[in-house]
Amino acid sequence: MNIALLGYGKMGKAIEEIAKKRGHSIVLKVEEDIENYDLDSSKTDVAIDFSVPKAAFKNITTCFKHGIPVVCGTTGWLEDYEKAKKICEENNSAFIYASNFSLGVNVFFELNQKLANMMKGLEDYSVEIEEIHHVQKLDAPSGTAITLAEQIIDKNPRVDGWQLDDAEKDEIPIYAKRVEDVPGTHTVTYDSSIDKIEIVHTAKSRQGFALGAVVAAEYLKDKTGIFTMKDVLADLFEN
Numbered sequence: 001m002n003i004a005l006l007g008y009g010k011m012g013k014a015i016e017e018i019a020k021k022r023g024h025s026i027v028l029k030v031e032e033d034i035e036n037y038d039l040d041s042s043k044t045d046v047a048i049d050f051s052v053p054k055a056a057f058k059n060i061t062t063c064f065k066h067g068i069p070v071v072c073g074t075t076g077w078l079e080d081y082e083k084a085k086k087i088c089e090e091n092n093s094a095f096i097y098a099s100n101f102s103l104g105v106n107v108f109f110e111l112n113q114k115l116a117n118m119m120k121g122l123e124d125y126s127v128e129i130e131e132i133h134h135v136q137k138l139d140a141p142s143g144t145a146i147t148l149a150e151q152i153i154d155k156n157p158r159v160d161g162w163q164l165d166d167a168e169k170d171e172i173p174i175y176a177k178r179v180e181d182v183p184g185t186h187t188v189t190y191d192s193s194i195d196k197i198e199i200v201h202t203a204k205s206r207q208g209f210a211l212g213a214v215v216a217a218e219y220l221k222d223k224t225g226i227f228t229m230k231d232v233l234a235d236l237f238e239n
């Protein structure tokens with residue numbers, strides 16, 4: 001498979017390494033405004049965007065207009081997600097966005113939803129989320145923390161929003177910490193005067209994110225439509 005990398009920073013380089021090990025070729029590396037590059041759909045099977053929040057929407061939609069499917073892991077641009085989906089559909093292209101491509105985090109997402117469902121009737125417990133990442137991270141809270149919060153909000157009628165740091169009673173506080181070299185740690189805590197329940201996912205490196213993104217690209221090649229990591233995992237476990 002021929003892959004265009006949109007963003008060639010920490011994640012772009014990790015993806016390159018894993019993609020090559022799985023027999024793929026990197027045909028383009030985009031590091032600045034996408035209009036400066038020659039996008040050729042006849043030479044590119046899929047684009048993988050791990051760039052910066054302000055570039056993601058333009059990168060993704062430019063690929064759709066060139067008939068190139070996109071796997072996007074960039075966080076911090078989701079206010080434009082619905083618009084991106086529409087442009088994908090108008091161009092009969094294909095798209096997967098995930099706040100976290102790690103297979104372990106996607107299992108953690110399932111666990112979070114199950115726990116939220118069990119805790120929804122237990123009024124003595126408050127819920128909060130903590131995320132810890134390296135100091136270079138541009139966005140806060142992390143996309144993964146937002147996904148975790150949205151999953152809880154979806155299951156638990158006692159919460160109807162989230163806030164960074166100081167939250168109202170009916171909101172989930174998300175605490176974002178920045179610590180040198182941490183690839184990504186997420187904790188969901190339910191606390192009462194009697195006890196505390198915590199679920200934690202700790203990434204040990206960027207390999208899990210990169211592998212998940214390449215597996216998603218292999219899934220997306222030659223498809224049309226909007227997909228999620230749930231589709232990718234279902235396919236993986238079936239085959």
Ligand SMILES: NC(=O)C1=CN([C@@H]2O[C@H](COP(=O)(O)OP(=O)(O)OC[C@H]3O[C@@H](n4cnc5c(N)ncnc54)[C@H](O)[C@@H]3O)[C@@H](O)[C@H]2O)C=CC1
Pocket residue numbers: 006007008009010011012030031032033034050051052053055059072073074075076098099100101102136209
């Ligand atoms: N969904 C997931 O599983 C994961 C998502 N991420 C997200 O991926 C993004 C990138 O993360 P890192 O690689 O750690 O950041 P990074 O800062 O190491 O790399 C970003 C790269 O994008 C480049 N860039 C700047 N403007 C650009 C443009 N217009 N077009 C293309 N590239 C441009 C920069 O030169 C830089 O090399 C972040 O939003 C991060 O939150 C990171 C890890 C996992």
Ligand SMILES: O=C(O)C1=N[C@H](C(=O)O)C[C@H](O)C1
Pocket residue numbers: 075099100133137138141142143144145183184185
């Ligand atoms: O910026 C990162 O590094 C990461 N970003 C993603 C996020 O915002 O959730 C995923 C992962 O935690 C690493």
